[in-house]
Amino acid sequence: MALIELKHVVGGYGGAPILNGVNMAIEQSDIGVIVGPNGAGKSTTLKAIFGLLRVTGGTIEFGGRNVANSLPDALVPMGLSFVPQEKNVFTSMSVEENLEMGAFTRPDDFSETMDWVYQMFPVLAEKRRQPAGELSGGQRQMVAMGRALMSKPTLLMLDEPSAGLSPRYVTEIFETIVRVNKEGVGILMVEQNARQALAFASRGFVLANGQNRFTGTGPELIADPEVAKSFLGG
Amino acid sequence: MSAASPAARGWDSPLLRGLLLFAAMFLIVVVVGVVQGQATMLLILTQATAFALIALGLNIQWGYGGLFNFAIMGFLMVGGASTVFLSYPVNMEFWNSDGPMLLGRALLAFLAGLALVLAARRVDRFGIRGKGKVVVVALAWFAGYVIYRSQIDPAADYIESTAGFVGGLGLNPVLGWLFGGLVSAIIAFFIGRISLGLRTDYLAIATIGISEILRALIKNMDWLTRGTMTVSPMPWPTPLPQQLQAAGMSIADSFVSARVMFLALSVVILIVAFVLVQRAYGGPWGRMMRAIRDNHISAASMGKDVTGRQLELFIFGSILMGIGGAILATFTQIFDPSGYQPINHTFMVWVMVIVGGAGNNWGVVLGAFLIYIVWIISDPLAQLIFLNLSAFTDNIGWGAIPEIDSRALQMRVFVLGVVITIALRYAPKGLIPEVVKRT
């Protein structure tokens, strides 16, 4: 049984649906990457999973249950975590407080997890008392990811993690994502940096007009001339 | 705003709904008239007419412009004070005394202070910019204030101790009403310049503050408005009951006839204003206003002068409020600054507009009449309830309820709150909502 499975998901923000029957399956060992043109419904898919918009058709199965239209504070304890693209840190709170907020739903002692996050992002350990708003773009992205990891998710979803970052940070973020995945967290992310992201994707999904166009492993999709021509800029 | 479907039937059809509501309204008026008596009915109707005018003004500001004006009470006071100044009989004592000269000096001092501030703002021509300029301007304000106070304080004291107050010009009250509109427009201009850039909640708070300042000013300028000692009686544009009695009418008839004439005059003014506003709303100017209201940002990006248009709306609305306030003051024949309360004036007008239907002139007029009647009859109704309740508690040994009169009066406030809450829950767009025509 897959960690998470989307079957014919239809949904939108009210009005015409943006997703018109999306299918997807991810295992906990996978790094899933969603690519496609603007307006294809990539971010919308993530938001649909996380209960941030209305799903009007199809099912989203996580941990054996249909969680479509559940609220985030029910999903986080179940092991789902989400890093939005923008405004993804609490700017007035310190780095450490941001991480603490990620662990809000955990009833147990989360200091081990916090050590793990600091190990993964050493620069955050240095700046733990600084307000997150004072950090650079790349560092903020790390805080955002760290916050999402504090709830010890089985599936981590990221919306364009490399957006607006300098190339050095982009590589670092992707390397971290691979490392996190090796430590047992499933990854599902949306990316504009299609080629770079698909390079290490174990499952790639090309979406257009709210529907699947191509599915395969990342390297397969990169190698496919049709995909390359239409979606990856040749 | 949702568009009106042309095929809507029954309650949803705006025309039918409007007619039904006005018919119901008419019925209520008749019932109240029978219970309370003709003269009282006419009193209620006239004041409701004035409030309808004021509500139209708020509709222009809020319904058309999305401007959160909570300074309504202030404008009503300004209108009242203006008509006092213009229509109250001339106070010869004042004109014969040194008063005018002292006031003239105070006026000069005011102008001198103003010139000082304006000059200070030009100081960047001499190379003083930034923080230095701010300091200079602040000093100019301070100096101007001190100069003005040095002249006006003795002038005010003198006038108050000799003639009492400035008195009026003895002109026709209708001119006084128009003057009320004019002064309101001027004040609206200044208020608008300062505050219209603020976002809605801030604008609300800012306008409440301005209203309070206006009230404090008017209440304390005894030399101009007689302050808490009040001005009365104010003359009417139509014959007063006393004048009709002198001509031979019976007392009861005189009240009815006099009020009928005043009412007729007020209704005429209301109709004129209504027609003007309706025409403007339907035309291109109105469309542009609504475009701005519904989306500032895109309108601004299309080159429309958003703040300028908002200022226009603010001023036009205030003119109607000033006139309405003047009519009220003239009708009750008393101008009492302490009698103005935010609840009675500002909030009630807001309830009228929201319950009636913001953005729809018919709705707003209906709302005005409806709410005002509800406001007025809450008191006697509450009295009835309290008296019965009191008899009951007396019987079971708890004793009668004290101060029924003043408590029943407070019922009005409570009822107003309930009405607004229910309206927001069940009819947020109002009884007769705005009808958006597809262009």
Place this chain on the structure above:
Amino acid sequence: MDELIFFINRVLISGTVLGSIYALGAIGITLIFGILRFAHFAHGDMMTMGAFVSFVLASALAAAGIVLPLPTGFVVLPVAMIITAILALGLDKGFYAPLRARGARPVTLLIASIGVTLMIQGLIRLIFGSGTRSIYVSAPKDIFRFDMSWIGGSRPINITEPQLIMFVVTALLVVALHLFLTRSRLGKAMRAMADNADLAQVSGINTALVVRVTWVIAGSLACVAGTMLALDVALMPDLAFNIVLPIFAAAIVGGLGHAYGAIVGGFLIAFAETLAVFNWTAVLRPLNNVLPEGMALPANLALVPTEYKLTVAFVILVITLLVRPTGIFKGAST
């Protein structure tokens, strides 16, 4: 020396009392704005409601014949706070939450809070009448006089017992709030939600719980502020209606959403008001000996006549909105 004592009595002490009241009220407003994103106009009436709850409890104690060394108004405060908090939750559940669920704009919520103001005002007047009363149901105020003759002053510094207790209570509450916001998980979640409500939800924070806690805090603090105001002045139905404006000004000046800003703003405005209506001549009297013949200080050199006291808060508000709309601590704005 006498002038300094006069200054301390009139400005320092009464300014601090007023500042405490403003601060406690402003904290509620700023928290509600930060978390629920609307201007809670009915806060003044929530303060009045709290004061009347205290009054009822104090009267009940007095009727039962219980006399205490402290003014009963303070003794009943914890219970009154709880009751007011429950009432605040009820207000939200009954009037604001349904509108929020329908996606109402902040403006609509403001109007709803006006409706609530009117209803509370009306109810209080209906039940208690519109007269003024004293909240001291038993003994009158104790006044502590500090003899200042040892520094050469001929008058004592006066602090009334209630005022002293007010300082202590305010300090305690502020410290408690600070600890709550910085040390507890729920407090931090509140700050998070005020910072970024969407992200707070995404992080799994129970936003409904945070909203409830906000009303509890706002309600209890409003109760304390209202009771203190009644103790300092007198108890009447429109008690706090008049200070809605200074309280909002305090919250805005401090930066909407920032509790500390509200405290600073409250004291700032209170002292500005007190200083503005203060008769400086009393303090500057020694200068009269220095000035040349013919020039004397006017009898009343107050910057602003007492009737215009309200305008001080308003002027500060306008200046803030024009110069630095986000306030001292950079809170929410447009």
